[in-house]
Amino acid sequence: MNHPDIVIVGAGTAGMPCAIEAVGAGARVLVVDQADRPGGTLHVSLGQLSGAGSRLQADRGIADTPAAHLDDIIRINRGTGRADLLARTTAGQGATIDWLMDHGFAMDPACPAILHLHEAYRTARTYWGVEGGLSVLRVLEPLFTAAMAQPTAEVRYATRLAGLVQSEDGRVRGVRLTNAQGESQVAARAVVLATGGYGGSPDMFARLTGGRRLVTAAMPTSDGSGIVAALGAGAALSCPDMFLPTYAAVAPPPGQHRVDWRQMPSLTPQVRPPWELHLTPLGARFVREDDDSVDRRENALNDLPHLSFWCVMDDAVWDAAPPLLPGWTEAELADAWSGHPSFVRAASLADLAQATGMMAETLSASVAAYNTGIAQGTADPMGRTHRPQALTGPGWRAIRMHGMVLKTPSGIVVDDQMRALRPDGAPIPGLYAVGECIGGSTLSGKGFVSGMSVTPALTLGRWLGRALAQEVQA
Ligand SMILES: Cc1cc2nc3c(=O)[nH]c(=O)nc-3n(C[C@H](O)[C@H](O)[C@H](O)COP(=O)(O)OP(=O)(O)OC[C@H]3O[C@@H](n4cnc5c(N)ncnc54)[C@H](O)[C@@H]3O)c2cc1C
Incomplete structure (x- = not known):
């Protein structure tokens, strides 16, 4: 595809739902991923999800609201996460659970539950599939494949973001890509970075975490390259001091x-x-x-x-x-x-x-x-x-x-529209970020809050896909 409206870099937890919604809402979308398959971290993630107000909670008689979820998160991370983004994502996370169920998600029968792997919620609002993150992938992949089969969409695997194309006023106008065929450039009205964290990069982890040794379960593809590209385009870095093992x-x-x-x-x-x-x-x-x-x-x-x-x-x-x-x-x-x-x-x-x-x-x-x-x-x-x-x-x-390390704390500073921001708080026109590349601590703060990486990646990814499709067609 030569002239997509939107380029989404990363066909993982956040990128796939973003693409599904953007194509569904009529945008022309190119997705690229350096891996040779979709899924990103879902291939290894436990895939624990959280959300308030789901149908499953109602069926079990569990009274819960997004406001109560938000309060619990603020209690757990002592208010160190971003309140505006937390409000946006928690408001939609119950619906994300319902959406997964509507598409055949293989929920573990014990859900929803209170788990203790991370600091426990007060209410049973953690969910997981019988195959962990793979259960989420089994829902997303067919929807993503169907979306990419549309004439308005294309996915390129084994294709890596090499850099962002900017005009003199700083607007991001496209991407530079590398793959086995060589280098290419694709122009787009919006570029979404959904490239994950840097838990696969010992060097980047050490640089951002005071020289500490990386011991990680993250994917090697979580190499931080999307964050580096955004910083190169002038974006600010979030949460540099919030690492918690x-x-x-x-x-x-x-x-x-x-x-x-x-x-x-x-x-x-x-x-x-x-x-x-x-x-x-x-x-x-x-x-x-x-x-x-x-x-x-x-x-x-x-x-x-x-x-x-x-x-x-x-x-x-x-x-x-x-x-x-x-x-x-x-x-x-x-x-x-x-x-x-x-x-x-x-x-x-x-x-x-x-x-x-x-x-x-x-x-x-x-x-x-x-x-x-x-x-x-x-x-x-x-x-x-x-x-x-x-x-x-x-x-x-x-x-x-x-x-x-399961997720890494720092990333691209975004506003509540997921627009990448410069250090002075001004948005970089044309550049968006979603998923772990905005920094795992942007939502979890200095803590690990159950389900608050995968579910926001799905929820905000879907929201951004719809919002951008509207914007580029306006
Ligand atoms: C073992 C483990 C267990 C976890 N358990 C949980 C859990 O239970 N609950 C929870 O909420 N969170 C959990 N997490 C964290 C969570 O899974 C991740 O934060 C989340 O899946 C990241 O989603 P993402 O879309 O941001 O990135 P990913 O899903 O990793 O997708 C990023 C994609 O971008 C691609 N990419 C990267 N750079 C480039 C580039 N330069 N060019 C092209 N493509 C690129 C990658 O190949 C990848 O496919 C866990 C993490 C791990 C490692």
Whole structure:
């Protein structure tokens, strides 16, 4: 297509619904994606959604409103998200859930529910498909394919945004693209960046997060290139200081960054109360391991300079406790204990200190204080109440954990019309952004609010597609 009205960069969680609605409303749309298939992060996302006022809530007799959802978000992130955008998206998220259901979404029968992976809502308004993010993709992909089959639409895969074309007055007039055929330029009245975050880019993550190491479950295609292109066109950067790690992943070997969600340790106390101690790299307690607030645990982890801690236990706990690593096969665990640098076994606490780099005195004081509390029935130094058995050895184990990235905080500053803004607050004409590329913290603030990445990407993506179609045809 030579003369689209709208170019949408990214056929992922936000880009697909944006394109479906824009084509449906009569716009001429070109979608490009550097991947060779649609879906973006939906291929790995848990796809947990949130929304108030859905038909499913009504069926279950759950009273809920967008205003109550918004209040709960503000409570969870202490008002650190963007109120105007939160109001817009929460107002539409119940309808997004209904829209997915209307198109055959395979909802898990337990929904809606209150979940504890992230700080819990007060009301049951989290939903998920039986296949996680893939269930969302199974709804979107046929609608997207049908939209792209229209004569007014085209999708180009394996095609990467190389830059934005601007006129002298700063208006964005199109995109520069690269693919196997070479470079090309496409003019358009509006360009939508729906390129996701930068959780696949160790360099960009380190630059924007004070040099910290990236441990990530994000897609490699979340490389931040859309954000970089927008900054190059004069856009402002949102939420640079709002990173909060997810608690937590087994630290991959040095030089590696990716973790597989299947291999996540079971660290949610409401799901598996802890049997181990969580200790800093020097061997000190830093968190109440059974704190029912994941937000408090994540903030405690964020205060550690290297985002890493040791999960320490003795052999007896490893054998008696419910599995700490339920997704690992026996063979994977055997391999890990015999060679993975994050898995350490030792005969004594002193040997464990030496092998992990913890200070021997600090490690043994942490273990002793925990054991004394259990033996004497006195309070745990960190206030922990789940203390199933003392850690006495012989035989000790430690697994190095690391704060992980599911979504990245910074991105392109937008107004409530999703127009990209310059640092002085003026819109960049012709440039729009939606999804994680506006910064995960723009909505979640300094926190991880359940369902507040996927559902806004769908809701605001659909809204933007309709709004732009009207605008370009006016
Ligand atoms: C393991 C995991 C679990 C998660 N669980 C949840 C959850 O339960 N609930 C929740 O709300 N959020 C969750 N998230 C976050 C959420 O899934 C993402 O924030 C969201 O899916 C991002 O949608 P998006 O449209 O912004 O980006 P994506 O879906 O990643 O789409 C971006 C697309 O842009 C393309 N692209 C990027 N750069 C370019 C370029 N230069 N040129 C061309 N194409 C480009 C990419 O190839 C990709 O297809 C999770 C994330 C992960 C990693």
